[in-house]
Amino acid sequence: xxxxxxxxxxxxxxxxxxxxxxxxxxxxxxxxxxxxxxxxxxxxxxxxxxxxxxxxxxxxxxxxxxxxxxxxxxxxxxxxxxxxxxxxxxxxxxxxxxxxxxxxxxxxxxxxxxxxxxxxxxxxxxxxxxxxxxxxxxxxxxxxxxxxxxxxxxxxxxxxxxxxxxxxxxxxxxxxxxxxxxxxxxxxxxxxxxxxxx
DNA sequence: CTCTTGATCTTCT
DNA sequence: GAAGATCAAGAGC
Numbered sequence: 001x002x003x004x005x006x007x008x009x010x011x012x013x014x015x016x017x018x019x020x021x022x023x024x025x026x027x028x029x030x031x032x033x034x035x036x037x038x039x040x041x042x043x044x045x046x047x048x049x050x051x052x053x054x055x056x057x058x059x060x061x062x063x064x065x066x067x068x069x070x071x072x073x074x075x076x077x078x079x080x081x082x083x084x085x086x087x088x089x090x091x092x093x094x095x096x097x098x099x100x101x102x103x104x105x106x107x108x109x110x111x112x113x114x115x116x117x118x119x120x121x122x123x124x125x126x127x128x129x130x131x132x133x134x135x136x137x138x139x140x141x142x143x144x145x146x147x148x149x150x151x152x153x154x155x156x157x158x159x160x161x162x163x164x165x166x167x168x169x170x171x172x173x174x175x176x177x178x179x180x181x182x183x184x185x186x187x188x189x190x191x192x193x194x195x196x197x198x
Numbered sequence: 199c200t201c202t203t204g205a206t207c208t209t210c211t
Numbered sequence: 212g213a214a215g216a217t218c219a220a221g222a223g224c
Binding site: 050052059060084086088105107133136174176177 | 218
Binding site for chain 2: 063067068083084086
């Protein structure tokens, strides 16, 4: 409702607490489309995500715990940040329950808050290119290994619910070579801020 | 527009 | 030694 806009000052719904993630990753992933993610006040609307689960070989948790993926095996509502291809950072939200090792990879965001900071970090001006990919959005929001294991409902992280259910599209996940047939990628229909079209 | 390649960390073989 | 939940730049069409 409009009152929430003035209450939280972010133009989005109420703050999401970590309990939001204590259910199936396949329910959480589409429910995150339209939510607003902020890191120190910088971020925007989540428009693309992918679900991963330890029972499926594309997941980092498939072969059991390692120093890198330890957070995935912990409680829901925390962030798992990993190094991708030696150069980028990617951010996931842990779901379900301890040991279930499921998470949602955040793949694209529509920038709405702190555009100047994002442009400075990305050395780019075009809003459509600031957060249109998992490695791009972490750079724009300033997410690094220092954020690995932090709870999503405590500063510097903040998440706000969408105010109405958007049209969501699903498809196969991007950039993987195992379990390629699973349609576990979700996006905001018609968004111009996706990493790739559906 | 598409295709190729370099960057170089973590895990697995 | 090789592959991987990526990105940007350069070549070619």
